Amino acid sequence: MSGPLLEMQGVVKEFPGVRALDGVDLDVVAGEVHCLLGQNGAGKSTLIKVLAGAHQPDAGRVVWQGEPITLSAPTAATHLGIATIYQELDLVDGLSVAENIYLGHEQARLGFTQRGQMRTAARELLGRLGHADIPVTSEVGSLSAAGKQVVSMARALSHDARLIVMDEPSAVLAHNEVANLFRVIRDLTAEGVAVVYISHRMEEIREIGDRVTVLKEGRTVAAGLSARTTPTAELVALMTGRDVEYAFPPRPARADPDERPVLLEVDGIGRPDEFHDVSFTVRAGEIVGLAGLVGSGRSEILETIYGARRPVSGHIRLAGSALRPGSVSAAVRAGIGLAPEERKSQALFLWDSIARNVSMSSLRRFARAGFVDARAELTAATDAVRRLDLRPTDVTRAVRTLSGGNQQKAVLARWLLTDCRLLLLDEPTRGVDVGARAELYALIRELADSGVAVLLVSSEVPEVLGMADRVLVIREGRAVREADARDIDESQVLDLVMEGSSV
CATH class of the missing domain: 3.40.50.300 (P-loop containing nucleotide triphosphate hydrolases)
Incomplete structure (x- = not known):
């Protein structure tokens, strides 16, 4: 032809x-x-x-x-x-x-x-x-x-x-x-x-x-x-329409660990056929990345910390207090937020407004005599989306009309309203274009710099290494290596995650 x-x-x-x-x-x-x-x-x-x-x-x-x-x-x-x-x-x-x-x-x-x-x-x-x-x-x-x-x-x-x-x-x-x-x-x-x-x-x-x-x-x-x-x-x-730097936001200088308190303590948690005896910590203001293949247990670990799954062994503490196992409401009240892997099906009500999607975890703040104060809700949601430079700023629009990057910002804005102390991010830039990626990277680093502890999962090893302060490598449900992100490279991570696998 x-x-x-x-x-x-x-x-x-x-x-x-x-x-x-x-x-x-x-x-x-x-x-x-x-x-x-x-x-x-x-x-x-x-x-x-x-x-x-x-x-x-x-x-x-x-x-x-x-x-x-x-x-x-x-x-x-x-x-x-x-x-x-x-x-x-x-x-x-x-x-x-x-x-x-x-x-x-x-x-x-x-x-x-x-x-x-x-x-x-x-x-x-x-x-x-x-x-x-x-x-x-x-x-x-x-x-x-x-x-x-x-x-x-x-x-x-x-x-x-x-x-x-x-x-x-x-x-x-x-x-x-x-x-x-x-x-x-x-x-x-x-x-x-x-x-x-x-x-x-x-x-x-x-x-x-x-x-x-x-x-x-x-x-x-x-x-x-x-x-x-x-x-x-x-x-x-x-x-x-502009030059976009692929460079990740600069990391802060290596800090004395004692300068930042431990916020999250995960001690020997496990679930049959998902992950086993996983232990690590995340300090306030620190980004810890979980690297591993799809199916290695990374997402399941995040969901267990968030209370969506119940561990059969081990303990999880936030700021020294034990979290109730298998309780999402207890995790949210304690200051934990999750941006899940599938934001459209797991995090957003696509046909509802940006405002309601942003405020849904904080509706108690806007309750007056059993009714939601719509004006207060709109004001708070508008403030949150402006902080994150979500576009457009009209929070009455349906969230389904937003681009992937702005939908992700809507999820993050939700947790800003809850005064989130620990943010769990599962594939935060999946389906997001390069320009929006740079904005999300800068936003995540800004949140960490403000004292929020971040636990990040990504299938893209360069993203984990570029964003994290420390990296925990997960293989077949077990933590096989923990390292400062400056002290491990992409080839080492890939060798660790694929060792013993069928690939």
């Missing part, structure tokens, strides 16, 4: 009060990995929903194999061979692998589903992706995040997809799983399948991408750039 497989020309999409796309151009050729970059709010999600048939453009046109098309519904995109794998996978956990792959287009004869035929076809698709080991009769809910990604790709191939859009596909994957994802993508492009790849991780763009299109404020600001040779500083400047 000569010419692009897909062309999107001058695409415009408006929502009430918002022009999400303001003349976007994109062209994709068969067999390439085309990376789509832009800050949160740049229009990437809206663009791929137009391509998926979920939104209809108000202006512009979409050209497929040289012919203008109308994507009036998701089924129209699927029929053409355009498949979208969203960051939040749309699989049904209670159905089998084969049933998920053929969901909506089950193979049938005379009105009866041909389950055996579907299973055979599903095995062939999984084998094509190099994952014939995934049992097609297993429930999808029993699979790992990486396994679910493969099932989503197999579903796309079941529609004879010629273009697959992948939205942050590595966000929930461990290091070795990302490498396997890239192998699958290379196999697909070798067969002529085109991939539109969305990621905030520059190292992934370099490794898997061919060309790059950059969006900013709903417009295409650069197209056809080389993914491998375009300088990172140039890409960042295009996305943000």
Whole structure:
């Protein structure tokens, strides 16, 4: 085929009060990995929903194999061979692998589903992706995040997809799983399948991408750039409109430990099949990072400190006082806040206002004779979001309208209102663009400098090392090394977390 497989020309999409796309151009050729970059709010999600048939453009046109098309519904995109794998996978956990792959287009004869035929076809698709080991009769809910990604790709191939859009596909994957994802993508492009790849991780763009299109404020600001040779500083400047330093905020000078009191004491806590005999401390004003592979027990440790899980052994103390095991309310009253890994499903009420999301853990402060003082609530929430430079500052807006970085700021603002003493951060910059990352890093360091103790989990080792004062390495549920962040490097951490693993 000569010419692009897909062309999107001058695409415009408006929502009430918002022009999400303001003349976007994109062209994709068969067999390439085309990376789509832009800050949160740049229009990437809206663009791929137009391509998926979920939104209809108000202006512009979409050209497929040289012919203008109308994507009036998701089924129209699927029929053409355009498949979208969203960051939040749309699989049904209670159905089998084969049933998920053929969901909506089950193979049938005379009105009866041909389950055996579907299973055979599903095995062939999984084998094509190099994952014939995934049992097609297993429930999808029993699979790992990486396994679910493969099932989503197999579903796309079941529609004879010629273009697959992948939205942050590595966000929930461990290091070795990302490498396997890239192998699958290379196999697909070798067969002529085109991939539109969305990621905030520059190292992934370099490794898997061919060309790059950059969006900013709903417009295409650069197209056809080389993914491998375009300088990172140039890409960042295009996305943000300014130069953004990748440097983390400066750490304070090494302090005498006795100058800062121990705030959190974790002594020998454990939970069966999750983590075992974990002990460490966090001092006021200190950032301690937990480094480890996905599934090593890092998130479970944070949730246990927060009271969302109950330890079967050990003790947790805050400022010398024992915390009631398995009680979130007791943890919050003691001054502990959690920004969880999945903020949209675990921390935010997306359809509620920014103000209510910020104030929900402090509503007692605004209660008057059994009723919430709405004016006091709005004033306090507005003050909190302004402290964190959350944009926009209109706290009556639904929190779902915010970018990923500003949604994370809303979660942090919630804990500012509670006078939080210990802040637990689980993947604080997941799905956040580079500009917002720099802002979040500065904010976290500012909170620590004000005396808040911070316990941080991240799958990105450079982030742990760049932000933390001390690092605790977790492998298979056990703490295997504790070190000053200045005294350990990325290769040492990776060696520790992967030692004895199957990768």
